[in-house]
Amino acid sequence: MKVFLAILLLLGTGLTACSQSPAANTPNPYYSRTDTSKLNVPDATWKKILPADLYAVAREANTERAFTGKYWNSDEKGTYYCAVCGNALFRSTAKFSSECGWPSFFEPLRKDATLYLQDHTYGMDRTEVRCGRCGSHLGHIFDDGPPPTYKRYCMNSISLDFEPDRKKK
Numbered sequence: 539m540k541v542f543l544a545i546l547l548l549l550g551t552g553l554t555a556c557s558q559s560p561a562a563n564t565p566n567p568y569y570s571r572t573d574t575s576k577l578n579v580p581d582a583t584w585k586k587i588l589p590a591d592l593y594a595v596a597r598e599a600n601t602e603r604a605f606t607g608k609y610w611n612s613d614e615k616g617t618y619y620c621a622v623c624g625n626a627l628f629r630s631t632a633k634f635s636s637e638c639g640w641p642s643f644f645e646p647l648r649k650d651a652t653l654y655l656q657d658h659t660y661g662m663d664r665t666e667v668r669c670g671r672c673g674s675h676l677g678h679i680f681d682d683g684p685p686p687t688y689k690r691y692c693m694n695s696i697s698l699d700f701e702p703d704r705k706k707k
């Protein structure tokens with residue numbers, strides 16, 4: 539039995555390693571922090587460009603495990619962007635500690651930064667949040683946030699890029 543489990547573990551590790559995409563070294567021609575024009579890029583193209591873990595969350599609506607993302611507990615000041623296309627999404631001034639294990643915000647940077655779809659997966663009724671520029675999955679929105687909006691944009695860290703504010707000299 540121990541040998542069987544060891545073989546399964548080795549196979550699983552090998553499969554994970556094989557699934558790593560070389561895309562991390564492939565430049566993303568669609569990434570821009572200034573262009574707000576809508577993108578209509580096929581998933582097959584995104585799959586060639588994006589790292590496998592980002593593709594799984596952003597394009598297949600997977601979710602990273604709670605308390606594992608790099609931004610869930612960050613309080614650094616700056617701007618959060620879509621990791622897929624560079625669209626400006628949230629300011630750190632709208633971020634709050636929700637203790638849910640994912641970075642949470644009470645409002646997006648601008649009205650068209652995000653778009654919303656009904657999500658009925660896993661037997662739940664939720665509202666999915668997507669990037670307003672490229673349509674990538676960011677997370678979900680809930681009605682249990684702080685004032686003034688009472689919203690909680692519960693986002694996947696992997697779907698976000700962060701640029702800290704420059705320090706004034």
